[in-house]
Amino acid sequence: MMSEPHVQFQPQGRKVPSKNGRTLLDLANDAGLSIESICGGVGVCAKCKVIVRSGIGSVTPLTSSEKEWLDALELASGMRLACQATVCGDGQIVVEVPQASQRGHHRLLEAGTERKVRPEPAITKVALKLPPATLKDLRADDDRLLEILARKVKGSVRIAQGVHAHLPSAIRKNDWTATVTLFRRSEIIRVEPGDTSDQVFGVAVDIGTTKVVAYLVDLRTGALLHTESMPNPQIPFGEDVIARITYATKNEDGLSKLQTVVASGINELILKLCESRDITPDDILETMIVGNTAMHHVFFGITPQHLAAAPYAPAVRTSLCVDPSHVKVNMYQFGKVCSLPNIAGFVGADAVSDLIASGLYEDRKIGMMIDIGTNTEIIAGNKNRLISCSCASGPAFEGAHIRFGMRAATGAIERVWIDPESHEVRLRTVDDSPPKGICGSGIVDAVAELFKNRLIDASGKINVSSKDDRTRKGKRGLPEFVLATASESGTGEEITITQHDIQEIQLAKAAIFTGVSILMKKLRLRASEIDRVYAAGAFGTYVDAASAIAIGMYPDVSVERISFIGNAAGSGARMCLKSTKMRDLADELSKKVEYVELAAEKNFQSEFAQAMFLPHRDLSRFPGAASRLRGRP
Numbered sequence: 001m002m003s004e005p006h007v008q009f010q011p012q013g014r015k016v017p018s019k020n021g022r023t024l025l026d027l028a029n030d031a032g033l034s035i036e037s038i039c040g041g042v043g044v045c046a047k048c049k050v051i052v053r054s055g056i057g058s059v060t061p062l063t064s065s066e067k068e069w070l071d072a073l074e075l076a077s078g079m080r081l082a083c084q085a086t087v088c089g090d091g092q093i094v095v096e097v098p099q100a101s102q103r104g105h106h107r108l109l110e111a112g113t114e115r116k117v118r119p120e121p122a123i124t125k126v127a128l129k130l131p132p133a134t135l136k137d138l139r140a141d142d143d144r145l146l147e148i149l150a151r152k153v154k155g156s157v158r159i160a161q162g163v164h165a166h167l168p169s170a171i172r173k174n175d176w177t178a179t180v181t182l183f184r185r186s187e188i189i190r191v192e193p194g195d196t197s198d199q200v201f202g203v204a205v206d207i208g209t210t211k212v213v214a215y216l217v218d219l220r221t222g223a224l225l226h227t228e229s230m231p232n233p234q235i236p237f238g239e240d241v242i243a244r245i246t247y248a249t250k251n252e253d254g255l256s257k258l259q260t261v262v263a264s265g266i267n268e269l270i271l272k273l274c275e276s277r278d279i280t281p282d283d284i285l286e287t288m289i290v291g292n293t294a295m296h297h298v299f300f301g302i303t304p305q306h307l308a309a310a311p312y313a314p315a316v317r318t319s320l321c322v323d324p325s326h327v328k329v330n331m332y333q334f335g336k337v338c339s340l341p342n343i344a345g346f347v348g349a350d351a352v353s354d355l356i357a358s359g360l361y362e363d364r365k366i367g368m369m370i371d372i373g374t375n376t377e378i379i380a381g382n383k384n385r386l387i388s389c390s391c392a393s394g395p396a397f398e399g400a401h402i403r404f405g406m407r408a409a410t411g412a413i414e415r416v417w418i419d420p421e422s423h424e425v426r427l428r429t430v431d432d433s434p435p436k437g438i439c440g441s442g443i444v445d446a447v448a449e450l451f452k453n454r455l456i457d458a459s460g461k462i463n464v465s466s467k468d469d470r471t472r473k474g475k476r477g478l479p480e481f482v483l484a485t486a487s488e489s490g491t492g493e494e495i496t497i498t499q500h501d502i503q504e505i506q507l508a509k510a511a512i513f514t515g516v517s518i519l520m521k522k523l524r525l526r527a528s529e530i531d532r533v534y535a536a537g538a539f540g541t542y543v544d545a546a547s548a549i550a551i552g553m554y555p556d557v558s559v560e561r562i563s564f565i566g567n568a569a570g571s572g573a574r575m576c577l578k579s580t581k582m583r584d585l586a587d588e589l590s591k592k593v594e595y596v597e598l599a600a601e602k603n604f605q606s607e608f609a610q611a612m613f614l615p616h617r618d619l620s621r622f623p624g625a626a627s628r629l630r631g632r633p
């Protein structure tokens with residue numbers, strides 16, 4: 001009997017039924033394999049390389065992306081891009097997944113600096129001793145409860161819909177002792193038997209494009225009890241915000257699929273948080289959500305469609321509060337799922353959260369908060385005036401469009417040093433594993449070191465006349481620099497940084513510095529007048545500040561003025577979960593922060609062109625970096 005057509009993945013040996021019209025990447029997902037796919041399957045990152053060992057007749061011919069991204073040797077070996085090669089026959093197919101295409105353990109940044117706030121949560125509990133109902137005291141249960149509560153809580157309080165059904169049993173079960181849970185001291189969202197006032201839990205969630213982090217907080221004390229994180233489960237639908245907006249708008253059920261997967265991911269995290277403290281999701285009374293505007297909209301089931309085209313207006317700026325069932329979050333059924341407000345289409349609740357965590361809004365001196373990602377949010381100013389912008393810095397710092405680029409996972413080169421005399425290279429990798437590729441902080445270091453050692457010039461051109469063995473013309477005739485030889489690397493292949501990679505980094509850093517520069521000009525600021533640069537987010541935390549200044553990505557301040565505030569979006573979300581004052585402040589700030597649409601600025605193009613140079617065409621903008629360059633070998 002003929003066996004059903006299937007695809008077998010090697011070396012894992014996993015088999016899945018093959019289906020016409022599905023890509024090898026889809027089928028690898030079905031097989032539970034993680035193949036790198038930074039561009040989300042659009043065919044532009046070339047990270048999903050696989051080798052079709054047999055059954056090529058049942059796979060569609062090469063696409064134009066594959067012809068562009070795979071070289072002659074790779075094509076001759078049967079290499080394909082898993083997101084492009086689609087099953088089109090019923091033969092058996094054997095596919096090899098090279099080590100470099102397998103996703104390793106990703107380093108996810110969870111921690112962030114958190115400023116102290118006094119716990120004044122929206123959720124509070126009040127234990128009550130009620131007089132029992134008797135023939136002489138015929139008050140209804142709701143009147144009885146509200147009258148006793150009025151002695152402890154001022155102002156009008158109402159009982160939320162659905163809670164009445166639990167009231168009679170809850171107040172009688174423990175001899176007329178009961179605990180009410182209040183939201184903003186005006187709405188009773190729960191009545192429980194006995195005194196449970198020592199159990200008040202909330203969760204803060206930062207939905208990043210790449211990762212989701214959830215924090216369990218004791219709302220009485222404000223203590224952080226536990227943290228859990230995972231890669232954003234929407235990644236298979238598109239690795240960047242634009243790819244996901246496209247998915248949500250082009251597919252009939254796209255938005256609901258994206259909402260469901262992220263909600264399921266959050267539910268998984270909530271379950272793990274609860275297990276850590278021996279409680280259940282029913283004990284979670286409030287969840288506070290932050291994320292960029294697109295992640296925010298998708299989570300709340302709001303179309304992100306209009307964020308993708310000018311004028312990029314968000315559907316919602318104000319903070320939201322909905323029932324958990326509305327967003328499919330598994331927690332106490334009458335609890336609250338709230339969000340911080342957004343500022344603009346590409347400056348979202350996560351940027352508001354960063355701002356709260358940095359404290360920039362109350363500084364007298366001028367500061368600048370930079371949160372680098374596929375989109376980089378920048379907020380500059382002080383307590384008197386704050387302005388913001390978003391820069392399309394792209395996914396190069398996440399490894400996309402970089403020949404040996406990868407995320408900050410096991411084996412990623414994260415620091416690079418080049419000896420000024422011998423040009424020998426010293427590397428540091430994630431988990432100290434043999435190098436497999438290079439992540440964002442490593443690429444920035446590599447470009448800075450190459451520039452410092454005159455191996456590239458200010459326009460980014462590799463100096464192939466250099467005498468060392470590492471600088472040369474690569475297989476495609478383009479200059480490259482060898483970071484790790486085949487014997488040093490963990491893949492048996494050389495790891496190089498190419499002319500094209502350097503250009504990608506110049507584009508990304510120029511996008512960021514254009515934003516920095518336009519905000520500085522609006523505030524009439526010189527770099528020396530910036531008292532503090534707050535570097536937020538994973539990339540900002542791991543990138544070497546001196547290298548970031550050397551290539552002209554950060555303003556030219558002394559490195560001591562750069563504060564690393566880690567996952568500030570998570571910190572700000574926790575601060576707002578435990579303090580209504582902070583939450584109200586976030587609402588105020590989202591209205592107060594001015595937004596600058598960079599693309600509409602008349603000097604945008606010239607700013608960008610100047611920022612393409614290393615560190616900048618106008619060296620008077622980088623006096624510190626320029627003087628260090630004068631002293632180089």
Ligand code: FES
Nearest residue numbers: 037041043046083
């Ligand atoms: S090229 Fe296939 S996932 Fe990016």
